[in-house]
Amino acid sequence: MGPRPFKIASFTFICLLLFTPKSNAQFMQDERHLEVALRIIGHQVMLSSGDSISRVLPIQKEEDGRYRILFESEFEFSPEELVTTINEVVHETRMSRHFIVEVEQCETGEVVYSYEMNLLEHKDLIPCKARRLPKACYQLFFTLLDFGEPMAVSQDVAQAPSNGWLSGPGAVSYSLLSVLLVVLLGTFVFLWRRRRNSRVDPNVISLGEYRFDKRNTELVLGNQRTELTGKEADLLLLLYKAANTNVAREVILNKVWGDQGDYVGRTLDVFISKLRKKFEADPKVKIVNIRGVGYKLVIGV
DSSP: OSSHHHHHHHHHHHHHHHHOOHHHHHHTTTHHHHHHHHHHHHHHHHHHHOOSSBBOOOEOOOTTEEEEBBBSSEEEEEHOOOOOOHHHHHHTTOOEEEEEEEETTTTTEEEEEEEEETTTTTTEEEETTTTEEEEEEEEEEEEETTTSOOOOOOSSTSSSSSOTOOOHHHHHHHHHHHHHHHHHHHHHHHHHHHHHHOOOTTTEEETTEEETTTTTTTTTTTTTEOOHHHHHHHEEEEEHTTTSOOEEEHIIIIIOOOSHHHHHHHHHHHHHHHHHHHHTTTTTTEEETTTTTTEEEEEOO
């Protein structure tokens, strides 16, 4: 398996990243954007109450999916101003088109004010607008009723295509992108394993920079191939199987030549000399003479 499939897969992956619609990238950061918008709501609520110093505490997401806005200081508010302030921020940030706001008293957990807004249908349920609530510790709960759906943030843009970061097409595209990435990753793994397995040849042995091809009885160094005689190949294979350990002369003679007398014993040294020359290009591969014992193939030492 050549490198071409890897190039195609890599190109596909890059294209997915470059040409994914902007809404996908925004959808992946919904929570962060939403928290920023909610903190803006908190700051604007404090400003409308005349407090420009106190902090809005970190946004908390409840188990029921609501978002809690906590304040450092007590404040008073009128429902009409609260609704106007929140709706303006929602309009500017395009965070939702259908939501519920609840104001709870910190000590008792009592809901002292709440309203529901549905900008898609251009109606809202805002009770008790004129009744001002006294200064106290309050916390706001914000519930999105349209998370992951297309938004319409005002009557002017109700019919316009939404490009906000809670858009439904973004959610669908994001899911599709996830599937494509998983498929692409699986393709990479499959091709890599197939390529690796195709390169494993039990007839080829690595000897330093060389490869010893047993089947074709040759040494391969880059594009250079050096043929070995049958006895040279048998001798090299015997030494390789006992690499970095001593092999007695008697063992070599018996395994490679059998019992052919003293002439073969003298010939062994000649074969060893020939093999040494064929490994000259890699000094990490050596055939060492062990005086009085035999020979040892040393690799990588």
